[in-house]
Amino acid sequence: ARFHGNRRSGWREPPLAAMFAGRTAPGADVESLWRSARSARCEAKSCQTGKISTAETAVQSHTSRDAGVQTDQSKDAVQDFQQEIQVDYTSLLSFLQRVEDAVIKELNKNWKSRAFDGFEVNWTDQNETVLCLHTLSYPEAQDQNLQVTSVSWNATGSVVACSYGRLDAGDWSTEKSYVCTWNLDRRGLNPQRPDVVVDVPSSVMCLAFHPSQPSLIAGGLFSGELVVWDTGRTEDPVIWRTGLTDDTHTDPVYQVNWLPDAKHRNHARLLSVSTDGKILVWREERDGRLALAEGFAVVAQQIPRNTQLKKFAWGEAAVGVTSLSFSHFDPRVFVVGVEGGYSLKCSTAAETLALHRTGSSVPLRAPAELAFSPHGGLVYSVSCSPFHRQVLNLFLSCGTDGQVHLHSMLQTQPLVSLQLSKKYLFCVRWSPVRPLVFAAASGEGVHLFDFEKSSQKPAASIKQAVGECPVYCFEFNVKQTRLLAAGDATGTVKVWQLSSDFTEQGPREMNHLEQLASEITD
Amino acid sequence: AEVEETLKRIQAHRGVIATIVVNAEGIPIRTTLDNSTTVQYAGLLHQLTTKARSTVRDIDPQNDLTFLRIRSKKHEIMVAPDKEYLLIVIQNPCE
Numbered sequence: 001a002r003f004h005g006n007r008r009s010g011w012r013e014p015p016l017a018a019m020f021a022g023r024t025a026p027g028a029d030v031e032s033l034w035r036s037a038r039s040a041r042c043e044a045k046s047c048q049t050g051k052i053s054t055a056e057t058a059v060q061s062h063t064s065r066d067a068g069v070q071t072d073q074s075k076d077a078v079q080d081f082q083q084e085i086q087v088d089y090t091s092l093l094s095f096l097q098r099v100e101d102a103v104i105k106e107l108n109k110n111w112k113s114r115a116f117d118g119f120e121v122n123w124t125d126q127n128e129t130v131l132c133l134h135t136l137s138y139p140e141a142q143d144q145n146l147q148v149t150s151v152s153w154n155a156t157g158s159v160v161a162c163s164y165g166r167l168d169a170g171d172w173s174t175e176k177s178y179v180c181t182w183n184l185d186r187r188g189l190n191p192q193r194p195d196v197v198v199d200v201p202s203s204v205m206c207l208a209f210h211p212s213q214p215s216l217i218a219g220g221l222f223s224g225e226l227v228v229w230d231t232g233r234t235e236d237p238v239i240w241r242t243g244l245t246d247d248t249h250t251d252p253v254y255q256v257n258w259l260p261d262a263k264h265r266n267h268a269r270l271l272s273v274s275t276d277g278k279i280l281v282w283r284e285e286r287d288g289r290l291a292l293a294e295g296f297a298v299v300a301q302q303i304p305r306n307t308q309l310k311k312f313a314w315g316e317a318a319v320g321v322t323s324l325s326f327s328h329f330d331p332r333v334f335v336v337g338v339e340g341g342y343s344l345k346c347s348t349a350a351e352t353l354a355l356h357r358t359g360s361s362v363p364l365r366a367p368a369e370l371a372f373s374p375h376g377g378l379v380y381s382v383s384c385s386p387f388h389r390q391v392l393n394l395f396l397s398c399g400t401d402g403q404v405h406l407h408s409m410l411q412t413q414p415l416v417s418l419q420l421s422k423k424y425l426f427c428v429r430w431s432p433v434r435p436l437v438f439a440a441a442s443g444e445g446v447h448l449f450d451f452e453k454s455s456q457k458p459a460a461s462i463k464q465a466v467g468e469c470p471v472y473c474f475e476f477n478v479k480q481t482r483l484l485a486a487g488d489a490t491g492t493v494k495v496w497q498l499s500s501d502f503t504e505q506g507p508r509e510m511n512h513l514e515q516l517a518s519e520i521t522d
Numbered sequence: 523a524e525v526e527e528t529l530k531r532i533q534a535h536r537g538v539i540a541t542i543v544v545n546a547e548g549i550p551i552r553t554t555l556d557n558s559t560t561v562q563y564a565g566l567l568h569q570l571t572t573k574a575r576s577t578v579r580d581i582d583p584q585n586d587l588t589f590l591r592i593r594s595k596k597h598e599i600m601v602a603p604d605k606e607y608l609l610i611v612i613q614n615p616c617e
Binding site for chain 2: 065067087089091092093095096097098099100102103104106107108110111113116505
């Protein structure tokens, strides 16, 4: 051991040679003190903060009362609550007798009154025009002459994503493409520089953001695969993919939707639609794979024959599905648009197996229940109204004949047929806020239709750009209801702000729509 | 009882969507709507009626509130006030 030279203890530093000599030193003894410590007095030391003085002062509110509780009460609990209240029937009866006449008089007056006809109050600033807020593009994609094939808004309504690809690629394409997202609420938004760019080896034909997780986005590829990206991840955004298996589509995927999973709240399933006639539902597996959960196949022979359909030369031909829309009131009912030009009403509860569908790990079923009267060309897009009651479920379809058909699910003939354009109509969508408004994308731009104003011509036509610029896809923003994003053939996405008459529901719009629908059905 | 009949008569009138009777504490005692909506209407309209009544009386202490009507885009809410109760009727004046 080496001892420190310590002046106080009187040691002198030993000579160097002596320091390293072997020596045994006596151990140090410490007397034990516990016996004496036991009888030692202990004193509680005070803490550093002084004693805090408290006093009862008055409360600010002098009366309190139970108001409604935020949590849902069970039915039983509320019933008990109601019964506890002592109701004095005689005084209640005399009160009602006193007021009954006055109330009935007012009710009658109201029914006959014309005082408020056409009376509308403007609570918000009226915005009369449609403005282009942003013009977004990805120059690299534009240099490769790629078109915008699909746009999607995310769950929060502040991020818009678009996919680049080619819609006129024909049957064979090895072009790579991009998925770009822009966050419109960011301060440093650069319209030429997307926040996230994902390189995809095959052309992306359709996109869909997850309905509740703002960073997940699913895309359907030209190769028939489905991929899910997480835009929050920087290294490798791919989190799930179907890969190329026996189950994958053999044709490009034209539409992808997220389906809420009834069994597992947090997991959604993916639905994909393709021109190979299959409608497939995928679930997430652990290793990043998407596995087939259930599926449907539309086969020509199994379509209910109550309209004149073109006879197919080959017997059990698959019917190419181009678009799909779920009914908002019955989650099992959906409408698909097919290449043959007609729309089909389908049900997920269908039991019959599809013909000629071997080679799939899960048996595919034939979903079609009703075929609607056809368009003159193939159907590009269908959209079910979010406002209709189950009784009169309305949907729109549009296609290459330039027409939009308004159908009720109850009858095969359309309620209204509008020739909106001489060119193709690529996309049709109902407005999420106004039951009477829908929009359709054409070769010239987006046409907004308002049944309240006119049932023959568009209320507004938004020209996407100077010159010929077909709009291939657009989406209303459900969270920020004034915005509409439209993607076109030149690779630009324009974010339009709609005027207030397209975003505010009128006083009795639902009634008008039902009236319109019933007038036409009669 | 007769109470139910009177309420039924009011409810059966053209355009009436709902009828609620609220006591002096703002607690609903009769209703034709579901519980959560009833509690919401009762609480909010009780407060509004009290405010409306105090407005009328502040302007002229000899005056008092006899009836309250709120017209909105979708329907009209009518409130008949009293010392012990409040009758709320919601009507859709569809022309």
